[in-house]
Amino acid sequence: MFDTHVNLHADAFSDDLEDVLARARAAGVTRFLAICDRYDNYERVKAISAANPDIWNxxxxxxxxxxxFTDLPVKALIDAANDPKTVAIGETGLDFHYGYSNEADQVAHFRRHITAARETGLPLVVHTREADELTGDILEEEHAKGGFQILLHCYTGGQDLADRGLQLGAYVSVSGILSFKSAKDVRAVISTVPLDKIILETDCPYLAPVPYRGRRNEPSYLPHVADALSELKGHTREEIASICQNNALNLFKKVART
Incomplete structure (x- = not known):
């Protein structure tokens, strides 16, 4: 399995990262995508991937x-993308739930990341929360200027944005949220997404799946995300793991297949 969204540089893993990775590998996770959440964390994230042949960033x-990072130039993202282990741009997007950054700054950053994705040919990892309409508008507007590959990560948005994303060729990733009893709306949307457009993630250390909900999440729990998707789609865990890993490798083309 390929865990396509792990926050391995998080403080939650500062004391036992090697043990966490060992448990994940024993559970069948063979590839990891370490996510950069702040540009000033890029070197830390890159160091983790550089030290592990099965981790990219x-x-x-x-x-x-x-x-x-209001002054971060597009060129900084493009230059970073030249590293062989840097395989995607993001995560980026819009999050109006907490309002930690104002809308104008978020939109400006989103568009810069899109430009970097378009110019590098790398997929764009999109985070969206309580911003479905504007996210869809920006993706469609920017896609009309020139194509780029989209991943709607840890998808909890509505049907309309999912449909708009799929029209642009987007992939959708599912996390432990899919296993939550309260996530009926998420399951309803994901049930409509073609299986060849779905990939798996944990988003660890957040969003641990059932039966570990409430604990620190880690990539060894990815099989439980696969179980939630297998129940929804009517496939075995093994079939889901194989299909979703192949989808992820089709999306993240710089990641080694062997």
Missing amino acids: TVGVHPHHAKD
């Missing part, structure tokens, strides 16, 4: 932190 700024 992204470069970007989470929308929460857009206010902290």
Whole structure:
């Protein structure tokens, strides 16, 4: 399995990262994508991937932190993308739930990341929360200027944005949220997404799946995300793991297949 969204540089893993990775590998996770949430964390994230042949990384700024990097040029993202282990741009997007950064800063950053994705040919990892309409508008507007590959990560948005994303060729990733009893709306949307457009993630250390909900999440729990998707789609865990890993490798083309 390929865990396509792990926050391995988080403080939650500062004391036992090697043990966490060992448990994940024993559970069948063979590839990891380490996410850059702040540009000033890029070197830390890159160091983790450089030290592990089965880990790759992204470069970007989470929308929460857009206010902290208002002068970050597109060129910085493009230059980082030249690293062989940097395989995607992001995560980026819009998050209006907490309002940690204002809308204008988030939108400006989102568009810069899109430009970097378009110019590098790397996929764009999109985080969106309580911003479905504007996210869809920006993706469609920017896509009309020139194509780029989209991943709607840890998807909890509505049907309309999912449909608009799929029309642009987007992939959708599912996390432990899919296993939550309260996530009926999420399951309803994901039930309509073609299986060849779905990939798996944990988003660890957040969002641990059932039966570990409430604990620190880690990539060894990815099989439980696969179980939630297998129940929804009517496939075995093994089939889901194989299909979703192949989808992820089709999306993240710089990641080694062997």
